[in-house]
Amino acid sequence: xxxxxxxxxxxxxxxxxxxxxxxxxxxxxxxxxxxxxxxxxxxxxxxxxxxxxxxxxxxxxxxxxxxxxxxxxxxxxxxxxxxxxxxxxxxxxxxxxxxxxxxxxxxxxxxxxxxxxxxxxxxxxxxxxxxxxxxxxxxxxxxxxxxxxxxxxxxxxxxxxxxxxxxxxxxxxxxxxxxxxxxxxxxxxxxxxxxxxxxxxxxxxxxxxxxxxxxxxxxxxxxxxxxxxx
Amino acid sequence: xxxxxxxxxxxxxxxxxxxxxxxxxxxxxxxxxxxxxxxxxxxxxxxxxxxxxxxxxxxxxxxxxxxxxxxxxxxxxxxxxxxxxxxxxxxxxxxxxxxxxxxxxxxxxxxxxxxxxxxxxxxxxxxxxxxxxxxxxxxxxxxxxxxxxxxxxxxxxxxxxxxxxxxxxxxxxxxxxxxxxxxxxxxxxxxxxxxxxxxxxxxxxxxxxxxxxxxxxxxxxxxxxxxxxx
Numbered sequence: 001x002x003x004x005x006x007x008x009x010x011x012x013x014x015x016x017x018x019x020x021x022x023x024x025x026x027x028x029x030x031x032x033x034x035x036x037x038x039x040x041x042x043x044x045x046x047x048x049x050x051x052x053x054x055x056x057x058x059x060x061x062x063x064x065x066x067x068x069x070x071x072x073x074x075x076x077x078x079x080x081x082x083x084x085x086x087x088x089x090x091x092x093x094x095x096x097x098x099x100x101x102x103x104x105x106x107x108x109x110x111x112x113x114x115x116x117x118x119x120x121x122x123x124x125x126x127x128x129x130x131x132x133x134x135x136x137x138x139x140x141x142x143x144x145x146x147x148x149x150x151x152x153x154x155x156x157x158x159x160x161x162x163x164x165x166x167x168x169x170x171x172x173x174x175x176x177x178x179x180x181x182x183x184x185x186x187x188x189x190x191x192x193x194x195x196x197x198x199x200x201x202x203x204x205x206x207x208x209x210x211x212x213x214x215x216x217x218x219x220x221x222x223x224x225x226x227x228x229x230x
Numbered sequence: 231x232x233x234x235x236x237x238x239x240x241x242x243x244x245x246x247x248x249x250x251x252x253x254x255x256x257x258x259x260x261x262x263x264x265x266x267x268x269x270x271x272x273x274x275x276x277x278x279x280x281x282x283x284x285x286x287x288x289x290x291x292x293x294x295x296x297x298x299x300x301x302x303x304x305x306x307x308x309x310x311x312x313x314x315x316x317x318x319x320x321x322x323x324x325x326x327x328x329x330x331x332x333x334x335x336x337x338x339x340x341x342x343x344x345x346x347x348x349x350x351x352x353x354x355x356x357x358x359x360x361x362x363x364x365x366x367x368x369x370x371x372x373x374x375x376x377x378x379x380x381x382x383x384x385x386x387x388x389x390x391x392x393x394x395x396x397x398x399x400x401x402x403x404x405x406x407x408x409x410x411x412x413x414x415x416x417x418x419x420x421x422x423x424x425x426x427x428x429x430x431x432x433x434x435x436x437x438x439x440x441x442x443x444x445x446x447x448x449x450x451x452x453x454x455x456x457x458x459x460x
């Protein structure tokens with residue numbers, strides 16, 4: 001089969017749209033990401049190699065050769081659900097409340113894998129965990145950690161203990177299971193509605209800073225939760 | 231005094247050079263950073279406000295108006311020394327070994343403030359803690375945390391316990407004082423020379439990831455060291 005040579009080819013347009021929209025289909029970049037995804041059970045819809053499946057010119061119209069090393073794969077967005085994640089009560093789930101920086105979202109997905117959290121739930125306003133920056137920051141962990149959108153109501157009606165990471169006095173100890181750890185927006189923290197519904201967990205620290213970076217707070221609390229579960 | 235209107239003015243050139251080189255003089259951006267620095271005891275050599283001290287055109291040749299909000303300050307690079315940091319033995323010092331990402335360096339400076347470390351020592355190959363990305367990631371903590379370059383020999387001859395954060399089996403417990411915590415390069419970890427000279431401290435985690443992000447590891451170990459000191 002000769003390589004696709006038209007930028008207007010239907011598959012090429014579909015890949016370009018997936019890169020732009022991160023909706024029902026997502027694009028992974030580079031041979032390592034593709035291998036890891038397939039090893040983790042992801043099924044590629046299509047793989048496009050520069051100069052093989054598409055011409056160099058068409059490939060360059062889709063993606064940057066350096067970051068992709070000349071190969072991209074189109075995948076269905078993996079489908080987990082909030083209910084499935086919340087049902088794994090032998091550990092804790094993570095919920096992110098408007099965490100906007102994709103680097104933070106990806107780093108927290110990596111921490112969820114390292115410390116065996118049930119998954120990462122995304123309240124409204126979060127960066128997409130399947131965007132290229134988040135995938136890079138997750139060091140591939142996004143391929144094996146379930147993520148799903150969630151509403152505040154799904155959390156408050158879950159029957160699990162809700163624990164918000166917040167500055168100030170703690171009202172609860174760090175949980176090891178049967179709980180959701182909620183981490184808030186980089187600037188404004190956990191939103192008032194959820195803060196009201198949740199116990200507060202805190203990290204003892206000096207008064208020299210007002211707060212920690214959200215990924216630093218997640219690292220400390222998830223590591224401690226894991227230690228208590230062991 | 232009318233605003234400086236020449237891009238070739240000596241002070242303008244000096245500010246531009248400081249932004250490029252981050253050598254003996256550094257540039258801070260925006261009114262908040264300048265206020266915080268002055269409150270922390272930094273002495274400005276010069277402050278340039280867009281439209282006041284320099285013309286709009288000259289300011290725009292120096293810096294981006296959005297990120298600076300139209301004001302930059304030229305400061306002497308604050309001078310701490312490895313010896314001064316290593317002498318604060320009632321807590322732990324942090325040493326970074328070729329940590330290349332300025333976001334990681336800045337985040338670790340913020341953690342050093344949060345958990346009262348003696349300071350941040352920079353082995354060869356680290357990103358500049360006074361570069362704009364590192365300053366932003368430090369959330370201003372770089373203004374109050376001593377940092378200084380250090381050589382491996384200064385560490386090994388310091389008489390302090392050296393502890394390297396490394397994957398695998400720990401050979402020592404997390405220290406609370408009289409020690410240096412060494413964190414390594416994002417890809418290759420702590421260099422062999424220092425790894426040989428140091429005890430290993432490790433973070434219990436699942437086998438689902440090979441390693442943590444260096445700033446995540448620093449968050450967990452510095453928080454635990456602080457807790458043990460309290």
